[in-house]
Amino acid sequence: MGSKGGSKVLMMLGVVLAFLAFGIVFVMANSVTQAGAEPRKQVVLARVEIPERAKLSRDLLDVVEMPISLVPPKAFLKLEDVTDKVFAKERIPAWLPITQDQTAASKASTVPAEVQVPTGPAPKVAPPQLVEAAYTLESGQTVVSVEYPEAAKLITAGILKQGDRVNIFIKVPGAGGDQVAQVFPSTSFQNTPKPLEIKAIGNLSQAGDAPGAASPTMIFQVSPREAIVLKLLETMNPFFLIHPAVDKDNPTIRADVLTSEQVQLAIGLRPSPQ
Known part of the structure; x- marks a missing residue:
């Protein structure tokens, strides 16, 4: 009797395990089917x-x-x-x-095609872009507008745009010929040296501007010290190197002070006698 009872228990246990295994397989198959519905x-x-x-x-x-x-x-x-x-x-x-x-x-396909202007009366063109002269200033910041002739060339070409970060250089006469030096990024004028972001490009007013003229006015949101330097640069004809967007605020574009004499010597030319 003992052996028969044990056999019945084992048979019942086998049936239960079979049903349990079937249930697990069914649930897994159903899950796979549902997942397959969202390719x-x-x-x-x-x-x-x-x-x-x-x-x-x-x-x-x-x-x-x-x-x-x-x-x-x-x-x-x-x-x-x-x-x-x-x-x-x-x-x-x-x-x-x-x-x-x-x-x-x-x-080349990413540049807008040049528009051929037909001969005859000048076509009507859109007025200069107006910028919104209102910004949320952080503590210790101010807004300054500047106009640089060299930057205007990049603006007219459609290369320099709002949001671009730039390194700023100047060229001045020196004893060894013209000298070129970097102004921004700078350890002298910035607590953390970094390129400057152009907040906006455009005119604050249309008065006195020719219709359709590309505006050289640039707006920077910077510290007061940086603003003063940017205004002083208006008399020094600075030029820009546009900072790669992928570099964020890392000032990877660097340049030491160079003179025209150094450039001439580097390429094998002798400076003209003084």
């Missing part, structure tokens, strides 16, 4: 903010898997279709998918 797709996105006209190199890109319903139209799906093959038509924010509409096959 995902690999998408190429910007690892960091990509500046306009930049070549999309591998270090700027990453890939993630997204629900197919969230993948934008014409999004790139493979790194090999993007890496070192296309250029950004516009600034591409970090961690967003990259689409074909945001890119071009060549750098």
